[in-house]
Amino acid sequence: MSIPRLYLETPLAEGAEVEAAPGQAHHIGTVLRRGAGDAVRVFNARDGEFAARIASIRKDRARFVLEGRVRDAAPEPELRLLVAVLKRDAMDWVVEKATELGATLIQPVVTRRTIAERTKAERLAAIARGAAEQCERLSVPEVRDALPLHRVLDSWDGARLVVAMERSLAAPLRALPPAHPLALLIGPEGGFEAAELDDLRRRPFVVPAALGPRILRAETAAVAGLAALQAIVGDWT
Structure with a gap:
């Protein structure tokens, strides 16, 4: 089973707990049928990509606990x-x-x-x-x-x-x-x-x-x- 990747604009750092963006809880819980404790990846261009776990999830809200960084941020040609x-x-x-x-x-x-x-x-x-x-x-x-x-x-x-x-x-x-x-x-x-x-x-x-x-x-x-x-x-x- 592939690990879902989620884009978050909020600052990301190892050990942080972050809120899902609007719509992500429904997609993760209802569409992908993931629950608390399941693995996800969260990323943005500023902080890179992090392994994470679903700390809590319900119909319209979810929180993720960030583990280690798996990819550093890297420049892209404009x-x-x-x-x-x-x-x-x-x-x-x-x-x-x-x-x-x-x-x-x-x-x-x-x-x-x-x-x-x-x-x-x-x-x-x-x-x-x-x-x-x-x-x-x-x-x-x-x-x-x-x-x-x-x-x-x-x-x-x-x-x-x-x-x-x-x-x-x-x-x-x-x-x-x-x-x-x-x-x-x-x-x-x-x-x-x-x-x-x-x-x-x-x-x-x-x-x-x-x-x-x-x-x-x-x-x-x-x-x-x-x-x-x-x-x-x-x-x-």
Whole structure:
């Protein structure tokens, strides 16, 4: 039986007793059928990962006693994903896979051809947290509320922003020199409008890039782009 991993923002230290986050008691007790004395792991990016035991559990509350640290905190390359808001199932899938692929920030954006303009950051953050617990990350990506693309670009901090452009003559991702932080922008299913592409090309921090000779669905492009960046300049190298 695998040991459940639980992300906790509260400070973690050997010997401490900590409260479960909202929803974790139900998941541990009702879904996974664990009880007092059973082993769990708790973690965050600041303190690392600790072996722990369930000290007490009931329907909506649980407490854990932390034992020894099993993994130290470690730095991660900053890799951001900006993605045009997709329909619910596709958006959920992108958030889950982006978490598994090491994205540190997920920023949904609204473009002129965006089909679904509404998304709940709180629900997507819960998906990211669950994915981090499953894939053995120590960190959970920040998931932000959806914003118009131009607002995100206007307030950008200057980090290199790789923009996947369909049918473009841009260089492939493998031609990118190493840089951190690094971000990837994926447009909507219908692609960017010409005015949006012109605006992107004027931004000094934007680097156009090609994701191969085929037209990809937006969710496929997000996963393919993140995987390529991790393999070329990220923590897969």
